Amino acid sequence: MFKEQLRKSAMDKFVAYTKKYTSLDEKELREMLDHIPMSFFSKGTILIRQGEVPEKCFFILEGCARKYSVDEEGREVTSDFMTENQTIAIFSPVDREGSPYSVSCLEDSIMVVGNLAEIEDENKRYPEFAEISQKIVEENMGSLQDEFASFIRLTPEERVKRMINMRPELFERVPQYQLASYLGITAESLSRIKRRLEYEDLKLVD
Amino acid sequence: MFKEQLRKSAMDKFVAYTKKYTSLDEKELREMLDHIPMSFFSKGTILIRQGEVPEKCFFILEGCARKYSVDEEGREVTSDFMTENQTIAIFSPVDREGSPYSVSCLEDSIMVVGNLAEIEDENKRYPEFAEISQKIVEENMGSLQDEFASFIRLTPEERVKRMINMRPELFERVPQYQLASYLGITAESLSRIKRRLEYEDLKLVD
Numbered sequence: 001m002f003k004e005q006l007r008k009s010a011m012d013k014f015v016a017y018t019k020k021y022t023s024l025d026e027k028e029l030r031e032m033l034d035h036i037p038m039s040f041f042s043k044g045t046i047l048i049r050q051g052e053v054p055e056k057c058f059f060i061l062e063g064c065a066r067k068y069s070v071d072e073e074g075r076e077v078t079s080d081f082m083t084e085n086q087t088i089a090i091f092s093p094v095d096r097e098g099s100p101y102s103v104s105c106l107e108d109s110i111m112v113v114g115n116l117a118e119i120e121d122e123n124k125r126y127p128e129f130a131e132i133s134q135k136i137v138e139e140n141m142g143s144l145q146d147e148f149a150s151f152i153r154l155t156p157e158e159r160v161k162r163m164i165n166m167r168p169e170l171f172e173r174v175p176q177y178q179l180a181s182y183l184g185i186t187a188e189s190l191s192r193i194k195r196r197l198e199y200e201d202l203k204l205v206d
Numbered sequence: 207m208f209k210e211q212l213r214k215s216a217m218d219k220f221v222a223y224t225k226k227y228t229s230l231d232e233k234e235l236r237e238m239l240d241h242i243p244m245s246f247f248s249k250g251t252i253l254i255r256q257g258e259v260p261e262k263c264f265f266i267l268e269g270c271a272r273k274y275s276v277d278e279e280g281r282e283v284t285s286d287f288m289t290e291n292q293t294i295a296i297f298s299p300v301d302r303e304g305s306p307y308s309v310s311c312l313e314d315s316i317m318v319v320g321n322l323a324e325i326e327d328e329n330k331r332y333p334e335f336a337e338i339s340q341k342i343v344e345e346n347m348g349s350l351q352d353e354f355a356s357f358i359r360l361t362p363e364e365r366v367k368r369m370i371n372m373r374p375e376l377f378e379r380v381p382q383y384q385l386a387s388y389l390g391i392t393a394e395s396l397s398r399i400k401r402r403l404e405y406e407d408l409k410l411v412d
Binding site: 067069071075077078079080090091100101134137138139141142144145146147148149151152153181182184 | 273275277281283284285286296297306307340343344345347348350351352353354355357358359387388390
């Protein structure tokens with residue numbers, strides 16, 4: 001597809017998604033969203049670098065990104081995957097130096113990009129968009145609360161089951177060792193658990 | 207202390223804390239905060255009930271609260287502790303029925319209370335307070351991202367060490383079985399790890 005078509009298709013999905021957060025009708029919503037800048041990023045692009053102060057935040061229209069950090073001992077840990085209709089924002093405490101995470105694109109992606117330094121001016125210019133963004137951030141925070149609570153509660157096998165139910169597309173879109181890291185287990189455990197679950201599934205089908 | 211004195215002392219701390227989030231000077235800040243309602247809650251009060259749609263959000267001036275849920279099998283899991291200068295807010299996706307968590311006071315507490323239904327009107331009435339709240343929510347979201355990422359990365363013993371460094375007061379303020387649940391371990395493991403760390407500490411002192 002050409003970029004203009006990709007842009008149009010991404011915009012259609014964005015309109016469908018944001019509708020529930022606003023009292024604007026579809027025509028007004030489209031007119032407003034036409035002013036919102038959208039960018040294309042190639043697979044592998046690093047959007048935020050660990051140790052640097054983030055200057056931008058993102059909302060994914062199409063694509064997939066990974067949040068990860070490397071600790072003092074050089075271990076890389078994946079702490080989130082973001083896909084369509086999710087935000088990428090490192091909310092640093094005001095006095096914090098740099099981002100504790102990097103975020104990179106796992107796929108070619110189309111995103112809405114916000115400049116953090118201008119966000120207050122932007123919010124004044126597009127108050128309806130500010131309201132939509134605020135609700136999306138709150139919804140993202142709700143999901144983060146849920147993910148964390150379930151992570152504490154569940155055994156590794158239950159975590160894999162939950163992911164199969166809640167975000168099955170990640171198994172296709174994401175390298176398995178990164179998925180394992182996010183689930184707090186080794187890549188070997190992940191494939192063992194998947195095999196066992198597939199076997200149980202086969203027995204159910206029989 | 208009498209309630210009025212408690213209120214005054216809580217307000218002083220609130221002013222000191224919110225200063226960094228606003229360009230108002232201390233006098234203006236105090237005048238604005240004087241309009242913000244504050245409530246007292248006794249130890250044991252349930253602020254939000256699992257299964258019910260939350261109507262309020264809270265900001266803790268003094269005190270301690272616990273977020274927890276009971277799953278289908280009756281297991282209770284603690285997923286957060288909130289103390290001074292933290293918010294209590296269940297950000298439910300718009301279409302969600304009720305809160306997946308309960309929140310109750312572990313101590314007598316003083317809190318700022320917001321009615322979720324009126325929050326948009328309140329934000330218009332006190333735009334500077336809306337800005338402060340927004341920044342506090344973002345900072346809370348940053349902490350939640352950090353907590354989750356570290357939970358994934360760390361072993362149980364490392365989680366206990368991190369808590370000793372980051373939130374040592376919780377060991378005094380919170381029942382140990384709830385702390386253990388939050389750390390994803392049994393109460394027995396928690397006291398074993400604590401004993402081991404104390405022993406190592408003793409050796410260091412020698």
